[in-house]
Amino acid sequence: MIRNSSAPPTSWEVARRAGVSQSAVSRSFTPGASISDATRSKVMDAARELGYRPNAIARSLITARSRIIAVVMAYLENLLYPRVLEEFGRRFAALGYHLLLFTGLKDRDSDPVFDQIMQYRVDGIILASTGLSSALAEECLAAGVPVVLFNRTTGRPGVCSVTSDNFAGGGKLARFLVASGHRRFAYIAGLASSSTNRDRQAGFAAGLAACGLPPPVVQVGNYSTQEAAAATRALMARPARPDAIFAANDHMAIAAIDTIRSEFGLSVPGDVSVVGYDDVGPARWPAYAITTVAQPVDRMVAETVELIMARIEDRSTAAESRVVGGDLIVRASARRPPRGLVERDGQLLYLGDTALPEPRETDR
């Protein structure tokens, strides 16, 4: 590999060495371009000798396609998101797209972040774990850049989103806990600004209502370990201690279980049942064994990629909200109901009890 300077070689240098035009070099690296085998192989030889790689930046400029997708994922502490990120990495790599990651941001102003994203002329934007979702989505819409909200929705129509069926999931958990004989229900809420949190809570309350029960006592955990622990303390200090706690995600359910066991010396599920949402890795660890509603990450990522790619192909494609279902996976953090359990693929699922009423969206 011969290199005359420290700068990477250009298509002109390859052209000179191969004895062809610069256009021929470009065509050799463009799948489907009209070029003879003989020319292409001369070019490829020269390219190899020089260590040439097409400059994606220059290509982006002329084609107005960067093949870069911005992913905004402010917080990675909840293991759901790292898993999601890996899956996005895999899928987009297979399509020849790359990920520009915006993480570790404090939730202040959305404008600077958005400016950065737009300056790189990304082909699409995925908004996952961020308090900025709504504001950013708004700006993307105005700028005409394809955007998909992942694991959240916004009131604004015209914005694509992919979520699991949080309302139904909350309802399933309510019926599961009622069927297991619990009587005093509590909910540890996530961020108030999160649609996912609101839907889970609404579904939970609707599920209880359908069974003739009042809404749960609510304490706010804001998806944070510290705040969820504090919320648990507040709940456990009540005169009428709850016997079933639904934490808006597994990450907070872990904090709740730890707090109940280590600070109150009580047993989970002996004294109080705790259920979560997501089915992240630690939910499966024997120390927690959380009964939870699974979010089908692979499926959700696949749908998101599909929505983004369709809108990159054709920007006028109408907005769409995809909702995918998730199973209630029964483990050991909550007392179990006498019936309705089914084993599938080595996992115990709760499919419901026909004796119990099913809440509907209209109950919301």
Place this chain on the structure above:
Amino acid sequence: MIRNSSAPPTSWEVARRAGVSQSAVSRSFTPGASISDATRSKVMDAARELGYRPNAIARSLITARSRIIAVVMAYLENLLYPRVLEEFGRRFAALGYHLLLFTGLKDRDSDPVFDQIMQYRVDGIILASTGLSSALAEECLAAGVPVVLFNRTTGRPGVCSVTSDNFAGGGKLARFLVASGHRRFAYIAGLASSSTNRDRQAGFAAGLAACGLPPPVVQVGNYSTQEAAAATRALMARPARPDAIFAANDHMAIAAIDTIRSEFGLSVPGDVSVVGYDDVGPARWPAYAITTVAQPVDRMVAETVELIMARIEDRSTAAESRVVGGDLIVRASARRPPRGLVERDGQLLYLGDTALPEPRETDR
């Protein structure tokens, strides 16, 4: 905001609207460029009206600086890496740099990944969690792109790296366990190709040797939950069951603890002590409370950023390997020694026992 077409406005359009030259527009967006306040404010007004943002792609092409850093992080399952990623995001954003993330890759060939990275003409590369480190580092070196290995080293001199002092950490754990009266030592190894794993093991063995003890029994866990569980089973099935297990990282220590408790019905640390490495979030969860050596993530990230930026400024800067120390944090997963414990910042640390010999690098 007026927009005539769907394409974002260019500096020419801003120039026309502001009644100045295109150069003036460019200068208005270049900090330190020579431009009058009057002209700049005319330009800024026009830019705001049109929704103009400089095209970073075009800028990159002409300046030969993309302000993009590639981060290769194949696996995010170990929570250390998401935390590291967030910190990189924060620090590079503050410097006006962006992260192109390569994750979710299977460890096959390094070439395709490297090709992708190079096509975007990134200004620097950080190689963190990947089996491809050595091969990729080699290619970066050949291509003259600044590269820093994070949490690993390569035999090759000339490659920058940032690690914690894994050898010393392994030694500290050995002395800690010896001082606590353990006699039968085991090591659950990470990937054989990982320098971090090798250093921890070497330090552990050297620490034991300095106390006149033989090397630990070794089973390989390859940093995987499944394999670490299998390794634990193999260790616990031995006639002379170990009374102290050092898992090469916390992620595997968790699997070991779960396996010992749930499959063997034994107590940690009552029947067997388990120690780890990293001090990731779950190590602090009461259910595990892992005694572990902390990796000072913020410090390691800061050093990495410093190394990368210095080499972006001046490519001829000589390679450097930075090693930062980490404390042994004492929690409840291992029996404690009678002395040498000190409380600092609300954490219990093991500072060593002067009665015990300290292993040295030369013992390796």
Place this chain on the structure above:
DNA sequence: CTGAAAGCGCTTACAG
């Protein structure tokens, strides 16, 4: 199939 040429949207000497 091939090459000469225009142009993507900027930055930056250069001359005034």
Place this chain on the structure above:
DNA sequence: CTGAAAGCGCTTACAG
């Protein structure tokens, strides 16, 4: 301080 112009490294009609 300002503008005209060259040029970054490509893609892609256009003409042959």
